[in-house]
Amino acid sequence: MKISNLEKQMGDFHLHIREMNLEDGLVHGLVGSNGCGKTTLSKLITGILTPDGGTIDYEGLTFRDITMTSQKPYLLHDTVYQNLIYPLKIRGIRPDEEEADQWLSRCGLLDKKKQYARSLSSGEQQKLSFIRALIFKPKLVIVDETLSNLDPDSTELFEQLILEQQRKRPITWITISHQLVHIKKICDRVHFLERGEQLAEGTPEEILLRPSHPAIRNFLSKTEVSFRGD
Amino acid sequence: MKQLFSQFFGTVGVLDSIRVTLIMSFWSTLIASVLGIFLGLLLERKDFPGKRLTVRINRTLMGAPPVVIGLLAYMLLRKKGPFGSLRWVFTIKGMVFAQVLIITPIVCGMVYSYAVRTAPAIRAFARTMGADRTQTGRLLIREMKNEIYFAVVSGYGRSISEVGAVFLVGGNIKNNTRTMTTAISTLKGAGDYYEGIFLGVVLMIMAFAVQTLADYFRKEETGDENF
Numbered sequence: 277m278k279i280s281n282l283e284k285q286m287g288d289f290h291l292h293i294r295e296m297n298l299e300d301g302l303v304h305g306l307v308g309s310n311g312c313g314k315t316t317l318s319k320l321i322t323g324i325l326t327p328d329g330g331t332i333d334y335e336g337l338t339f340r341d342i343t344m345t346s347q348k349p350y351l352l353h354d355t356v357y358q359n360l361i362y363p364l365k366i367r368g369i370r371p372d373e374e375e376a377d378q379w380l381s382r383c384g385l386l387d388k389k390k391q392y393a394r395s396l397s398s399g400e401q402q403k404l405s406f407i408r409a410l411i412f413k414p415k416l417v418i419v420d421e422t423l424s425n426l427d428p429d430s431t432e433l434f435e436q437l438i439l440e441q442q443r444k445r446p447i448t449w450i451t452i453s454h455q456l457v458h459i460k461k462i463c464d465r466v467h468f469l470e471r472g473e474q475l476a477e478g479t480p481e482e483i484l485l486r487p488s489h490p491a492i493r494n495f496l497s498k499t500e501v502s503f504r505g506d
Numbered sequence: 507m508k509q510l511f512s513q514f515f516g517t518v519g520v521l522d523s524i525r526v527t528l529i530m531s532f533w534s535t536l537i538a539s540v541l542g543i544f545l546g547l548l549l550e551r552k553d554f555p556g557k558r559l560t561v562r563i564n565r566t567l568m569g570a571p572p573v574v575i576g577l578l579a580y581m582l583l584r585k586k587g588p589f590g591s592l593r594w595v596f597t598i599k600g601m602v603f604a605q606v607l608i609i610t611p612i613v614c615g616m617v618y619s620y621a622v623r624t625a626p627a628i629r630a631f632a633r634t635m636g637a638d639r640t641q642t643g644r645l646l647i648r649e650m651k652n653e654i655y656f657a658v659v660s661g662y663g664r665s666i667s668e669v670g671a672v673f674l675v676g677g678n679i680k681n682n683t684r685t686m687t688t689a690i691s692t693l694k695g696a697g698d699y700y701e702g703i704f705l706g707v708v709l710m711i712m713a714f715a716v717q718t719l720a721d722y723f724r725k726e727e728t729g730d731e732n733f
Contacts, residue, residue, distance in 0.1 A: 324630045340636035350631035353649055363635045412636075 282330035291472040301446035305459040308469035341415040349405030363412040523689040531665040534605035542613025550621035567611035576671025579604035596677040604671040609661040616657035
């Protein structure tokens with residue numbers, strides 16, 4: 277996927293991505309301080325927002341191939357199971373209950389299958405939203421701070437699921453996270469945003485361990501003191 | 507007893523007033539709900555010059571005195587009015603027309619207020635799931651069904667309790683356009699308080715039955731607490 281001169285004005289904030297390449301089948305990490313435009317960019321890619329200018333070349337992908345999960349996911353007024361199979365239903369795919377159970381079991385939600393989804397804890401809701409995004413086999417998944425506020429075991433589970441998926445059937449991921457350890461562990465490419473612009477793009481080592489841009493060094497020095505020693 | 511029964515039901519046409527009330531409230535609530543839900547969702551979705559003014563006018567109409575709306579409906583429907591050819595004055599159709607004018611802004615305003623808070627999130631979710639326009643519209647209705655139902659029940663409540671507009675447009679004609687509320691008013695005028703209270707109790711039972719139905723549809727959504 278290629279992004280060129282993408283612009284969006286949101287109040288006082290202006291997003292302007294001159295050039296961004298999101299190579300197919302890789303895990304991309306979007307990094308930057310709060311309000312730098314990560315979520316706005318994600319919403320533009322999914323089509324939730326319409327750009328003011330510029331282009332996104334999806335290279336054959338349609339909106340049906342793209343999905344996104346967020347820190348506060350939207351859950352239907354329905355059971356856990358019905359939430360999980362919703363993307364299948366709207367695609368006219370008959371849900372395979374055994375497969376759905378496997379996904380639920382993996383996240384420790386099998387015994388809550390018939391429970392009202394909104395009665396789950398926030399961590400469980402994030403897990404449900406994550407597997408719901410994967411069940412219909414999308415080609416691009418955007419994970420917008422879904423790992424925030426999760427316990428270490430759950431974060432590890434998410435990382436395992438992403439890496440497993442990449443081994444089985446590589447898809448494109450865009451993950452937004454302030455957990456730089458997680459970004460370093462799972463991402464192939466890192467894109468650093470600052471005030472609505474992409475300042476740098478490279479491997480996690482290039483961006484997070486040997487940052488050339490002073491703004492990135494400044495960001496890293498403030499965000500995770502222990503990160504470099506990891 | 508028989509004499510008392512026939513005197514009571516015969517004097518003000520109690521059974522007919524119940525029949526007229528049921529017909530009128532059913533059709534006015536149905537038409538106003540369809541219009542109100544559609545307009546409420548449309549108002550939330552579309553941005554246009556004067557939108558804030560439109561919302562303010564709608565909110566004003568939500569609290570407009572029914573007798574004023576009734577007068578307006580009468581002016582529109584009377585023989586020399588723009589809709590005079592319909593011959594709806596002093597008919598149930600005319601009363602439904604007046605009630606639709608009263609209830610539509612209520613349903614529209616309630617649906618709009620809720621949609622403003624929730625529809626953007628539902629629409630964004632639908633987009634990330636790959637839903638098309640029809641599926642998104644269906645999802646919006648499904649996810650907002652409780653609030654929509656509440657708006658409809660409120661509209662129905664207004665319909666069965668309203669006196670002024672149906673009096674003006676319907677004319678309170680015995681066995682024809684007399685509703686339970688206008689019958690109560692007539693009974694009070696005649697000093698028959700007990701019969702008036704009886705009709706009032708029937709009205710309350712009708713409202714209770716609708717509310718019970720609403721609770722029945724909502725029962726699956728218990729245990730909404732987060733832990």
